Amino acid sequence: MYDLIVIxxxxxxxMAAGEAASALQGRGRVLLLExxxxxxxxxxxxxxxxxxxxxxxxxxxxxxxxxxxxxxxxPAFEAFDNRAVIGFxxxxxxxxxxxxxxxxxxxxxxxxxxxxxxxxAWASRAGVEIRCHAPxxxxxxxxxxxxxxxxxxxxxxxxxxxxxxxxxxxxxxTGSTGDGHQMAYEAGxxxxxxxPALVPLEVAGGLKGLALRNVELALIVDGEMVERRFxxxxxxxxRIAGGAIVLQVSRTAVDAxxxxxxxxxxxxxxxxxSAEKLRKRLAREIAELGDAAPVRTLLQKxxxxxxxxxxxxxxxxxxxAFASSLTEPDRExxxxxxxxxxxxxxxxxxxTEAIVTAGGVDLAEVDPQTLASxxxxxxxxxxxxxxxxxxxxxxxxxxALSTGYLAGKSACGSLRRR
Numbered sequence: 468m469y470d471l472i473v474i475x476x477x478x479x480x481x482m483a484a485g486e487a488a489s490a491l492q493g494r495g496r497v498l499l500l501e502x503x504x505x506x507x508x509x510x511x512x513x514x515x516x517x518x519x520x521x522x523x524x525x526x527x528x529x530x531x532x533x534x535x536x537x538x539x540x541x542p543a544f545e546a547f548d549n550r551a552v553i554g555f556x557x558x559x560x561x562x563x564x565x566x567x568x569x570x571x572x573x574x575x576x577x578x579x580x581x582x583x584x585x586x587x588a589w590a591s592r593a594g595v596e597i598r599c600h601a602p603x604x605x606x607x608x609x610x611x612x613x614x615x616x617x618x619x620x621x622x623x624x625x626x627x628x629x630x631x632x633x634x635x636x637x638x639x640x641t642g643s644t645g646d647g648h649q650m651a652y653e654a655g656x657x658x659x660x661x662x663p664a665l666v667p668l669e670v671a672g673g674l675k676g677l678a679l680r681n682v683e684l685a686l687i688v689d690g691e692m693v694e695r696r697f698x699x700x701x702x703x704x705x706r707i708a709g710g711a712i713v714l715q716v717s718r719t720a721v722d723a724x725x726x727x728x729x730x731x732x733x734x735x736x737x738x739x740x741s742a743e744k745l746r747k748r749l750a751r752e753i754a755e756l757g758d759a760a761p762v763r764t765l766l767q768k769x770x771x772x773x774x775x776x777x778x779x780x781x782x783x784x785x786x787x788a789f790a791s792s793l794t795e796p797d798r799e800x801x802x803x804x805x806x807x808x809x810x811x812x813x814x815x816x817x818x819t820e821a822i823v824t825a826g827g828v829d830l831a832e833v834d835p836q837t838l839a840s841x842x843x844x845x846x847x848x849x850x851x852x853x854x855x856x857x858x859x860x861x862x863x864x865x866x867a868l869s870t871g872y873l874a875g876k877s878a879c880g881s882l883r884r885r
Contacts, residue, residue: 470495470882472616472626473595473875474603475647476506478586478864479850480632482871483878484597485590487630490879497595498624500616502602502642507583509634509641513822513864518579520556521549521868522861524570532862534664534718536855539830540866543838547872549865560585571861606631606650606846613845628845628878632871635824635851636661647852648827655842657829659854662725663821664718665863667709669814670732674702677773679710683735686716687809688723697738707816708732714859718825721815730812736770736778736805745802758791765790769805778804823863827854837877838870845881849874 470491473484476499488497499506510518522529529549530537547555553572556562562585563575574581591597607615607623615625633647648658679700686694696712703709716732723730737745752768753760763786766775779786781804784797793801818824832841833848840846849870857863 468496469498469615469624469626471497471628471630471875471878472624473497473499473630473632474616474650475499475632475634475850476501476503476587476597476599477632477634477643477850477867478507478510479634479867479871479874480630481506481586481590481595482868483630483632483847483849483875484595485586485593486872486875487879488590488593488595490876491594491882493594495879495882498626499590499595499597500601500603500618500624501597501599502646504599506587506597506599509638509643510583510586510864511579512638512641513579514573516579517573517577518582519571519573519859519861519864520564520582521552521572521865522570523549523553523566523572528570529862529865532858532860533866534856534858535825536830536853539833539835539853540855540869542835543866543869543873546876547869552865552868556582556585560589569860603646603650606654606843608654608843611655611843613843626845627882628847630847630849630871630874630878631852632849632874633852635827636818637663637821637824637851639819643824643851651828651848651852654840654846656832656840659826659829661824661826662718662721663815663818664721664825664856665714665822665859666717666721666818667703667707667816667820668713668717668720668732668812669706669816670708670810670812672705674773674777675705677702677771679734679736679771681738682712683738684712684716685733685735685807686719687731687733688719689728692733693723694719700734706813708810708812711859714822717815718856720812721825724812724815732810732812734808734810736774736808742802742806745805746798749798749801753790753793756790758789760790762786762788762790762793774808778808781808822859823856824851825854825856827852830854837881838874839877839881847874847878 634643700710782800
């Protein structure tokens with residue numbers, strides 16, 4: 468018999484188990500079950516291997532980046548906010564941190580592995596029994612009360628409470644394959660449809676290797692601008708658009724595509740210049756080039772090589788034509804292409820390329836003050852399997868740690884009252 472079983476060894480599960488064990492102070496047993504060969508597999512690769520552990524923005528700015536579940540997340544964040552996480556990682560885990568632009572916080576070593584290993588070691592020191600290669604098949608219930616878990620091997624393990632923290636379905640190779648959603652569903656919980664979030668988008672081809680900095684992206688749905696972002700954009704393959712600003716609008720794009728709506732992205736390649744200032748710059752560049760310079764040379768002064776033929780085509784211009792021969796309508800079309808290069812979005816990439824999962828356990832069926840199920844006694848939820856998601860930049864890992872902390876603390880408090 469265990470006092471608490473935590474299913475899932477990601478940041479939410481480790482935080483829940485460690486917090487509960489710390490609060491029990493050796494007077495109870497906490498078991499963490501992880502189906503992979505080691506805990507925190509996804510955490511070890513997050514942030515391109517650097518682990519963007521949180522974001523240090525003030526509360527209002529932080530919550531502006533939470534796309535879904537903002538009000539639900541608030542009690543967990545208040546219990547263990549980004550300042551508390553930073554202090555915990557540096558003092559309790561012994562991992563120095565660095566703060567970078569945009570409020571992003573990383574291990575000073577630049578190694579996600581260091582944060583993951585330190586979190587696992589902390590949970591072990593707190594008294595958590597960690598058991599790997601232990602996939603859970605189902606929650607063990609009697610009526611609407613938790614009695615423990617059933618492993619895929621058939622083994623039953625009794626517990627007074629269970630925290631479900633199995634993650635979403637993004638990066639399934641790390642163990643996030645939707646097991647927790649199935650268990651929650653079988654226990655009676657509704658599951659908001661799962662969709663990829665923070666995911667690259669599929670666009671027209673031919674731009675592989677292009678990287679753009681300091682551009683402004685607008686997401687256009689059925690001809691109307693619905694979101695706007697400024698920052699970096701890249702094309703890792705011929706037909707895929709990625710980078711921070713694409714990921715940030717992808718959640719809205721995914722929902723629109725799923726609804727059968729027409730989706731485009733419009734890129735302002737010269738956001739620092741108004742249309743009028745850009746017209747004056749073109750006039751100045753053309754005058755300085757002289758009568759014999761082709762449009763190709765003009766574009767060399769304005770754009771990286773892969774974009775020159777694309778923008779020329781969008782503006783209806785021949786690169787071989789003389790720049791000095793461009794008429795006022797020609798120049799207007801060029802300004803329009805530079806300030807609003809349009810890319811139709813054909814689709815979104817699969818869960819294997821998504822950073823997080825949108826959708827999950829219906830928040831109406833979970834108490835935000837404790838993260839306890841409103842339907843099943845002794846069941847708690849934490850992390851990405853909840854219908855909570857946010858922008859890229861450390862917000863989602865913070866949400867996992869905050870909900871893990873509150874779930875572990877609440878479960879322990881419940882055990883003490885029994």
